[in-house]
Amino acid sequence: MATEQPLIQARGLVKRFGDFTAVDGIDVEVRPGEAFGFLGPNGAGKSSTMRMVGCVSPPTDGELRILGMDPRHDGPAIRARLGVCPQTDNLDPELTVRENLTTYARYFGIPRKVARERSVELLDFVQLTERANSKVEPLSGGMKRRLTIARALVNEPEIVLLDEPTTGLDPQARHLVWERLFRLKQQGVTLVLTTHYMDEAEQLCDRLVVMDGGKIVAEGSPRDLIERYSTREVVELRFPTQSQEEFAGKLSGIAERTEVLPDRILLYVDNGDAALTEVHNRALLPSSSLVRRSSLEDVFLHLTGRTLID
CATH class of the missing domain: 3.40.50.300 (P-loop containing nucleotide triphosphate hydrolases)
Structure with missing residues (x-):
C-alpha cells in the first residue's frame, strides 16, 4: 500500500x-x-x-x-x-x-x-x-x-x-x-x-x-522516546534538608543516571524496588520515596538538564 x-x-x-x-x-x-x-x-x-x-x-x-x-x-x-x-x-x-x-x-x-x-x-x-x-x-x-x-x-x-x-x-x-x-x-x-x-x-x-x-x-x-532516553523505572527520593546535593554522592553506583533537583533526587534504574532497598542498606533515610515508571519529563531532563515547566 x-x-x-x-x-x-x-x-x-x-x-x-x-x-x-x-x-x-x-x-x-x-x-x-x-x-x-x-x-x-x-x-x-x-x-x-x-x-x-x-x-x-x-x-x-x-x-x-x-x-x-x-x-x-x-x-x-x-x-x-x-x-x-x-x-x-x-x-x-x-x-x-x-x-x-x-x-x-x-x-x-x-x-x-x-x-x-x-x-x-x-x-x-x-x-x-x-x-x-x-x-x-x-x-x-x-x-x-x-x-x-x-x-x-x-x-x-x-x-x-x-x-x-x-x-x-x-x-x-x-x-x-x-x-x-x-x-x-x-x-x-x-x-x-x-x-x-x-x-x-x-x-x-x-x-x-x-x-x-x-x-x-x-x-x-512517547513510548519510543521514553525507551530511548530513559530507564524503565525512576526512584524519587526527598531528604529532610534544604540541599539534596549533599546526599547525591552517597547514592553513587545505584543508578544508571542520577538527577539532583532542588526538591528531590531522581535515580534512573531498571528495578526501582531493588534500588530503594540499596538506599536503605546504606543507612540513608529519605523523608519520602516513590518508585514510578519513566515519563516524558525524564526524557526532557536527560536531553536538556532541566524540567519542562521552568
Whole structure:
C-alpha cells in the first residue's frame, strides 16, 4: 500500500524576529489522521512554529508545505481547511455560545442554515448544548476552552491546530478536553498540538518532537522516546534538608543516571524496588520515596538538564 503524503511537511524551517531565532532549522512531517505534538518549555519555539503552520506568520527561511500548498502564496486556501484553537480563548463575549459558532461560520462562507445545524452538532460534541443561549462571560474556563475547540471545527477542517489546549484548566476540565480531542482523532481528524504538560503529550500524541531553544532535540512516539532516553523505572527520593546535593554522592553506583533537583533526587534504574532497598542498606533515610515508571519529563531532563515547566 502506498504511503500517504504528509499533510504538513517542513524542511529546514526557520523563524527569526530581528536578531532572535525562534525556530532554528527544524524538519517535521505530520501524517493524515495522527495526533502530532510539539513538546517543550515556554520559549522553545512551539508557538512560533504553529503560527507558521497556521499561515499567520511567514517563514523566514526553509520549506513549508501544508496540504500540498505553500503558505507564502496559498495562505487563504490553506486557512480555509484548517481549524485553529489559539493559546488564549478569543471568544466574543457579546454573543451567546451558539452565536459564537454561527457567526464564525460566516467567515468561511457557510450558509446560515448549515451553520445552525453544525452549531447544534458541535455543542453536543463538546457538551455545551444546555448553555447554547448563555453569554460567554459566565462560562467556566473549561467551558470556554471546549467552545473554542467547537469553533475551530465549524468549517469541518482537515487539520486542527491546538496551541496549549488545556493550560490553566483544572484536572477535571483537562480530562474532558482530552476525551473530546481523542474522539476527534477517532473520527479521522489530524491534530497538531503544542503543550508543556508531559501527561498531555503521553495521553494525546501518536508522535511528537521535543523542542528546546528553537531546535528539535528528539522525535518519536512517547513510548519510543521514553525507551530511548530513559530507564524503565525512576526512584524519587526527598531528604529532610534544604540541599539534596549533599546526599547525591552517597547514592553513587545505584543508578544508571542520577538527577539532583532542588526538591528531590531522581535515580534512573531498571528495578526501582531493588534500588530503594540499596538506599536503605546504606543507612540513608529519605523523608519520602516513590518508585514510578519513566515519563516524558525524564526524557526532557536527560536531553536538556532541566524540567519542562521552568
